[in-house]
Amino acid sequence: MTIGILGAGAMGQLFGARLQLAGNDVVFIDASATTIEALNRHGISLTTDGQAEHAPARAGTAQDFAEPLELVVVFTKGFHSAAAIESIRHLIDERSMGLTLQNGLGNAEILAKEFGAERTWIGITDFPADLERPGFLSTSSGGKVRLGPLTGGLERETDDLAARLNTARLNATSDPAIHQAIWEKIAFNAALNTLSAVTGQTVGEIGSSPEARRIVDRVLDETTAVARTKGVTLQRDRVESALENAFTRHKDHKTSMLQDREAGRRTEIDYIGGAVVRLGQEAGVPTPVLWTLSKLVLSAVS
């Protein structure tokens, strides 16, 4: 049976190449003709800690495929999720599993519409994936995947899914607190990506500005309060040490949202800071700082 990678950007290519190299039958589903052609022609050249490997790749749009997919790993940008997942409806049957490792909030609910909530898995990953051009990427072996079922329970299926990823050296573990981990990543990104997209500052510049750090504090306050309305207790000290680590070790890094803004591309603001604002509004929790930052990102890019 076949594994589908939905969204063949850097992360999609990394996961797909690893799964293909581990002996799985993988298809890459993307909307970009350039990416599809490059993958079909050259496969994927993957460099891990300086070690080169090559995986053949089969790529196309959703319409190019007909066989049901056993597992779909979703990596599209948040604003493409709904259309992308609808486009593969004909490849999903009652045995298909969906796994979103995307950034942001709201993707799992979109997957659940097509896969069913009890066939939807959520997770986060910190693998680096540096795409030189389609089909040529580098990574390290140090990344991890943490995952869990959207709805709870399903321990055996989750362990099987993690084991499957681990045969492809994807260092996956089943995390009973996966919702908490996702919200902590959201808090991190809501603070750092949103702020950097507004100010144009690097991670180090944010870390060394007392004013920016006060905004970060308020974003964490607001995100913690909204997470609580979803029954999730965000461990603020963990988010803060992840931020401190970024401030000191990734000083010159520009967040993906700032890179998107500088390139004039649409950002994922609606799925990160904007999603926290929306959930806050639904629950009656005020999020005025994130509201302001999110509007500023939209105002500056539109």
Added chain:
Amino acid sequence: MTIGILGAGAMGQLFGARLQLAGNDVVFIDASATTIEALNRHGISLTTDGQAEHAPARAGTAQDFAEPLELVVVFTKGFHSAAAIESIRHLIDERSMGLTLQNGLGNAEILAKEFGAERTWIGITDFPADLERPGFLSTSSGGKVRLGPLTGGLERETDDLAARLNTARLNATSDPAIHQAIWEKIAFNAALNTLSAVTGQTVGEIGSSPEARRIVDRVLDETTAVARTKGVTLQRDRVESALENAFTRHKDHKTSMLQDREAGRRTEIDYIGGAVVRLGQEAGVPTPVLWTLSKLVLSAVS
């Protein structure tokens, strides 16, 4: 008796030149040696609606003068007010009147410390003043001055002060609702200057962004609420039509705060948006949107 102009920037030079041309003895007090030298050497060449005039000018630092000043019109940037007014303490006696036509909040209180509250006048002006270089500026005849006493009462003195300015073609009127007018200007500037300094957008870009306009709305909400704690009822429709006018007629304008930011100069944020936040905190009125914008300006410039 002598009139002092404290802060010989564009507005200071305009007011000083007009008062000098109307037969007053004017001294320009500034901290910039370049400005002082230029004014002393060339006087002021003033072009009003294309019509040229020339006024001699006597300029120096506070220490260069000894005679008591009958009237001091203050035009320094907010963050220089306290030091500037302290520096002319030896020129102030019990008959001296202080008039601040500065932008922002908090200047009148600084004047009142030296002049006494009952010798302090406040006001706003919308004269354009375009400074090509020190001593060369252009304006139009269409500007106005509205003024009133800081503490109320003092109708006769206020009318006399307005009359005095009017002999110098400064179109001054005594405005019984001067506090309201000042707060409406604060609301206008807190929305437009602060937002443009954060986003880098022109007035027209702000006006054409629905997201930016929603931020403007929230800033007006917050400023209205803080003004109310000071007993001032802000007429929101007047502020909104001033903003609409700016959006349509001054599309390409960059606010002074954006110009300051782009030039790497210190901004007046602490005296505009930041002052509203501070007064809000004192009164227990939340101003999270202005708080965020103010911190962003400080973070981006520092």
